[in-house]
Amino acid sequence: MDRKTITASLVKRMRFSEELDDDDVLAIETLPIAVKDFADNQHVVSDGEQPTQCCLLIEGFAVRAKTTKDGGRQILSIHIPGDIPDLQSLYLQEMDHDLIALTACTVGFIPHLALRELVRKRPNIAEVFWRDTLIDAAMFRQWIVNVGQRQAPSRMAHLILELQRRLEIVGRTKGDSFRLPMTQDELADALGLTAVHVNRTAKQLRQDGLLLIQRQTVKILNKEKLKELADFDDAYLHQSTS
DNA sequence: TCATTAACTGAGG
């Protein structure tokens, strides 16, 4: 796999804010990256580890998750190609959650040393990483509101709309359709619902003509109504073109 | 294994 392909989604995301020049992009593309494949459900990084490198998700879907003593799992975020889910490990020694491959994944490992050098030499990139971390926090705030306050249909709608927007940016949507390789069990762990209720909720959204989730493919049928239901405003993603 | 559905239950508005 060539360097441009490895970093293509990342660059797409970073370029969205238009703060990077061609030299910055070149610096990213020439980072030392060790590419490794993971099977679905395989841990990429585990809670308690002290990584010496950051993960760049190149292909596939991954989640950050925490597991409680009695076996409950909360999915904290969903990651797509171009994401660096553990950018935090660059400055925080120990992982406080797991990073798990949802599907077969291709992951690039970038040594902390190389990243530290990069951000010291290139303030533009430092700013973009800083910004990315803040957006990450903004997404967590939405996630908390979602799980803590919204009812199941709004909750599911919000998750779907956020993913649609993020996937769109890295070119992984076909209009209002996209692949979402998650089982209802996994969706349940993300939404803080039971799998049965996820199924009921998906059925209701389908019957209301808002959303179709079928064979790991999502099709948004009525985006306006879905946004209304989800109370969704993509401002928190800070990716508007305007 | 995963998705679907029904029936029942309790919490809370």
Place this chain on the structure above:
DNA sequence: CCTCAGTTAATGA
């Protein structure tokens, strides 16, 4: 009394 969501169990793909 109604809505929402968890539990259990049966069944289908």
